[in-house]
Amino acid sequence: MIETPYLLFLGDAPDMLAAKVAIGIRDWRPEYAVGQFRMDGCNADLGLPDLSLQEAKAKGVKTLVIGVANRGGIISPAWKKVLVQALEEGFDLASGLHNLLRDEPDLKAVAEATGRSLHDVRVPAVKYPIANGIKRSGKRCLAVGTDCSVGKMYTALCMEKEMRARAMKATFRATGQTGILITGNGVPLDAVIADFMAGSIEWLTPDNEADHWDLIEGQGSLYHVSYSGVTLALVHGGQPDALVVCHEPTRAHMRGLPGYQLPTLEQVRDTALALARVANPDCVVIGYAINTQHMKEEDAKNYLAEIERGLGLPATDPYRFGAGKLVDALALI
Amino acid sequence: MIETPYLLFLGDAPDMLAAKVAIGIRDWRPEYAVGQFRMDGCNADLGLPDLSLQEAKAKGVKTLVIGVANRGGIISPAWKKVLVQALEEGFDLASGLHNLLRDEPDLKAVAEATGRSLHDVRVPAVKYPIANGIKRSGKRCLAVGTDCSVGKMYTALCMEKEMRARAMKATFRATGQTGILITGNGVPLDAVIADFMAGSIEWLTPDNEADHWDLIEGQGSLYHVSYSGVTLALVHGGQPDALVVCHEPTRAHMRGLPGYQLPTLEQVRDTALALARVANPDCVVIGYAINTQHMKEEDAKNYLAEIERGLGLPATDPYRFGAGKLVDALALI
Numbered sequence: 156m157i158e159t160p161y162l163l164f165l166g167d168a169p170d171m172l173a174a175k176v177a178i179g180i181r182d183w184r185p186e187y188a189v190g191q192f193r194m195d196g197c198n199a200d201l202g203l204p205d206l207s208l209q210e211a212k213a214k215g216v217k218t219l220v221i222g223v224a225n226r227g228g229i230i231s232p233a234w235k236k237v238l239v240q241a242l243e244e245g246f247d248l249a250s251g252l253h254n255l256l257r258d259e260p261d262l263k264a265v266a267e268a269t270g271r272s273l274h275d276v277r278v279p280a281v282k283y284p285i286a287n288g289i290k291r292s293g294k295r296c297l298a299v300g301t302d303c304s305v306g307k308m309y310t311a312l313c314m315e316k317e318m319r320a321r322a323m324k325a326t327f328r329a330t331g332q333t334g335i336l337i338t339g340n341g342v343p344l345d346a347v348i349a350d351f352m353a354g355s356i357e358w359l360t361p362d363n364e365a366d367h368w369d370l371i372e373g374q375g376s377l378y379h380v381s382y383s384g385v386t387l388a389l390v391h392g393g394q395p396d397a398l399v400v401c402h403e404p405t406r407a408h409m410r411g412l413p414g415y416q417l418p419t420l421e422q423v424r425d426t427a428l429a430l431a432r433v434a435n436p437d438c439v440v441i442g443y444a445i446n447t448q449h450m451k452e453e454d455a456k457n458y459l460a461e462i463e464r465g466l467g468l469p470a471t472d473p474y475r476f477g478a479g480k481l482v483d484a485l486a487l488i
Numbered sequence: 489m490i491e492t493p494y495l496l497f498l499g500d501a502p503d504m505l506a507a508k509v510a511i512g513i514r515d516w517r518p519e520y521a522v523g524q525f526r527m528d529g530c531n532a533d534l535g536l537p538d539l540s541l542q543e544a545k546a547k548g549v550k551t552l553v554i555g556v557a558n559r560g561g562i563i564s565p566a567w568k569k570v571l572v573q574a575l576e577e578g579f580d581l582a583s584g585l586h587n588l589l590r591d592e593p594d595l596k597a598v599a600e601a602t603g604r605s606l607h608d609v610r611v612p613a614v615k616y617p618i619a620n621g622i623k624r625s626g627k628r629c630l631a632v633g634t635d636c637s638v639g640k641m642y643t644a645l646c647m648e649k650e651m652r653a654r655a656m657k658a659t660f661r662a663t664g665q666t667g668i669l670i671t672g673n674g675v676p677l678d679a680v681i682a683d684f685m686a687g688s689i690e691w692l693t694p695d696n697e698a699d700h701w702d703l704i705e706g707q708g709s710l711y712h713v714s715y716s717g718v719t720l721a722l723v724h725g726g727q728p729d730a731l732v733v734c735h736e737p738t739r740a741h742m743r744g745l746p747g748y749q750l751p752t753l754e755q756v757r758d759t760a761l762a763l764a765r766v767a768n769p770d771c772v773v774i775g776y777a778i779n780t781q782h783m784k785e786e787d788a789k790n791y792l793a794e795i796e797r798g799l800g801l802p803a804t805d806p807y808r809f810g811a812g813k814l815v816d817a818l819a820l821i
Contacts, residue, residue: 286714288745345683352682352717380724380767381619384685387710388717412621415766426762433751434713 157249157274157339158217159187162206162241166234168199168223176251177201177222179337183312183327187339189214191222194233199223208237208244218274220336221250230254238262242271249274251332276335278346279355286353286392288434293363296485297395298373298444299427301417303382303410305403306446306474307373308334310481313444313473314399315370317482324367328359330389334372344374344385352385356392368485369393373401377426378418379409390427394434397488399481400424403446404458420466441484442469490582490607490672491550492520495539495574499567501532501556509584510534510555512670516645516660520672522547524555527566532556541570541577551607553669554583563587571595575604582607584665609668611679612688619686619725621767626696629818630728631706631777632760634750636715636743638736639779639807640706641667643814646777646806647732648703650815657700661692663722667705677707677718685718689725701818702726706734710759711751712742723760727767730818733757736779737791753799774817775802 163177171178181188181201190206193199206214219241225234230252238248238256242265250256256273257263266273274280296314298307311327312334318325327334329341342355360369371393375382400423409415418426424440431438443462447455455472462470469480496510504511514521514534523539526532539547552574558567563585571581571589575598581589589595589606599606607613629647631640644660645667651658660667662674675688693702704726708715733756742748751759757773764771776795780788788805795803802813 288713288742288748290747345681347682348678349680349682349685349718349721350678350715353714377720377763378766380621381686382683383724383763383766384717384719384721385682386717387720388682391713391716409621414623415621418766429759430710430716433711433716433748 157336158247159339160189160216161187161218161220162211162216162246163188163191163201163203163222164219164237165191165193165197165199165201166223167194167196171199173224174199174201174222175224176333176336177220179333180220180222183316183337189216192219192237194237208241208246212244216246218247218249221248221252222336225252225254228254230259235259235261239265242266242269245269245271247272247274249276249336251276251336253277276332277343279343281358283347283351283355283358285350286357291357291360291362291394292365293367293369294396294488295360295369295371295393296397296399297371297389297393298399298401299386299390299423300373300376300401301378301420301423302376302403302406303379305401306444307401309474310399310401310444310478311370311372313478314481314485317478318368318485321482323482323486324364326367326369328369328371330356330359330372330374344389349384352388353392356389360393371395376423377430378423379412380415381411387430390431391434395431395438396435397439397441397485398427398431399442399444400427400440401444401446405449420462439488440468441488442471442481444473444481445470447472447475490669491580492672493522493549494520494551494553495544495549495579496521496524496534496536496555497552497570498524498526498530498532498534499556500527500529504532506557507532507534507555508557509666509669510553512666513553513555516649516670522549525552525570527570541574541579545577549579551580551582554581554585558585558587561587563592568592568594572598575599575602578602578604580605580607582609582669584609584669586610609665610676612676614691616680616684616688616691618683619690624690624693624695624727625698626700626702627729627821628693628702628704628726629730629732630704630722630726631732631734632719632723632756633706633709633734634711634753634756635709635736635739636712638734639777640734642807643732643734643777643811644703644705646811647814647818650811651701651818654815656815656819657697659700659702661702661704663689663692663705663707677722682717685721686725689722693726704728709756710763711756712745713748714744720763723764724767728764728771729768730772730774730821731760731764732775732777732814733760733773734777734779738782753795772821773801774821775804775814777806777814778803780805780808
């Protein structure tokens with residue numbers, strides 16, 4: 156559990172693309188994003204107040220979150236200076252970088268001396284159980300995809316936002332680095348030991364009120380041969396009551412696998428549903444979330460209408476056109 | 489890679505059940521099993537020569553394999569004495585125990601001083617790649633099961649033995665601790681990090697001669713919610729050309745999951761085949777391997793005949809009645 160609120164460290168980000176994590180926090184947890192910290196040469200700007208460490212402290216910030224990718228795979232001396240100072244000022248640090256903060260001797264030493272925490276969200280901090288498959292109270296919705304990186308995290312976040320706006324009980328459950336930094340907790344599923352994958356998702360989505368929904372961030376795809384095992388652990392550990400099928404229509408082949416075509420929406424719907432019903436016989440597919448970012452608005456709308464006609468369930472781009480249709484469907488379960 | 493041949497350490501095994509690993513080595517790699525080492529109070533006997541460390545050395549043994557479960561989860565002082573002596577005599581040690589040899593300071597110190605290796609096969613010794621899904625040469629057969637522990641390892645080992653007897657090119661590929669100790673190498677798949685599961689199986693079953701078969705040891709079941717992700721990584725990383733469906737007909741529920749019924753053979757056949765064809769469109773199911781150990785011989789034969797009639801493919805208990813039918817089917821691919 157990472158303490159909030161945050162100061163978002165942008166370092167010397169060359170552009171906005173490098174600041175993906177910080178953008179996610181600003182967009183989805185604006186109440187955590189008190190300000191940004193930019194160094195000389197930073198070309199990213201979140202539109203948040205630029206705060207010094209002292210100013211952030213005065214505003215109650217608890218954690219400095221590295222919201223930017225690092226260049227060349229190293230934590231530069233210029234970054235290091237700020238990070239050390241932040242620890243000394245009493246902030247925790249949180250990072251999803253491949254280089255772990257804890258592997259930097261100076262950061263580790265200062266954190267120990269000051270009693271601050273280093274949160275490396277890429278590695279599990281919990282000893283997860285083996286899944287027991289026992290039915291849990293409360294409800295769960297899982298985003299499954301035709302491929303990796305088709306918008307599963309954004310779909311779950313959009314649905315959570317819409318549900319909260321309707322005063323429904325809803326919690327986004329992060330299963331990847333960005334999601335964990337956005338919400339302050341979650342399971343870095345790709346880094347979990349094989350035997351404990353499904354158990355980690357049971358742990359992440361425990362018993363809850365009967366009308367509470369977990370919106371579980373999906374990972375990979377049952378049709379992506381590199382990561383399908385991770386996806387199936389989500390399907391079985393998550394025990395979903397509802398599935399949303401996510402898709403990006405302009406992709407020429409599976410991400411990172413030039414020889415592999417994307418499956419159809421029908422294939423993902425049928426395969427995921429049959430497997431999900433092993434853990435929860437009442438599971439249903441409620442609709443389709445289509446990432447239309449590479450399509451003109453009219454084309455996108457036509458495409459969505461075509462899916463609704465052909466497959467008989469709601470289809471939307473939840474980020475572009477809202478998640479209302481999907482939440483309407485959830486509300487009926 | 490564990491150096492062979494082996495001296496099989498039985499310690500103070502209370503009974504034969506505790507010596508499962510040693511029995512597996514004796515049965516499946518008799519050429520590695522030069523002798524056994526038994527301590528006072530040992531109630532297991534493999535029918536192999538009892539050898540002192542010196543005698544084993546003279547016979548060319550390279551590795552002392554712990555072929556027995558330990559009591560109470562500790563490596564006892566009595567065991568330790570033998571293990572230290574074995575290192576000093578120039579043997580490597582190999583173990584599938586949960587307690588790692590390398591975590592015992594005295595064993596670690598002696599191994600370093602003598603230059604010997606400690607093989608803890610429960611933990612990966614290799615940095616596996618992420619799966620790339622590229623089609624590999626040679627052929628692969630994977631055992632998939634209705635449940636855990638239904639005989640997938642034995643099925644693959646029986647098929648390998650039969651194929652070698654027919655001078656077919658065949659290699660059993662171990663994916664669990666027992667299999668790794670039997671053959672001297674493999675992937676401890678349940679201990680691999682999620683993102684690298686499928687890649688570890690690609691690594692285990694590399695390009696090979698066109699008429700060479702890998703017989704891949706299965707793990708878990710697509711229908712076992714605790715471990716299904718591990719199974720799907722095998723299905724996609726293994727790129728099988730052939731699947732054998734394994735089953736144990738007397739089981740009342742999924743292993744460790746009292747609320748879960750076993751799937752039917754048809755369900756496993758159809759689900760596994762559809763998923764396998766994502767990685768290899770030519771994959772086929774060649775038959776059924778039934779573990780009939782809890783059935784009378786006549787009942788077993790009737791059951792197998794019924795499956796063949798109903799499902800139209802060969803069915804056998806490969807351990808009890810031979811793997812010939814399955815190998816006949818493989819030979820046609």
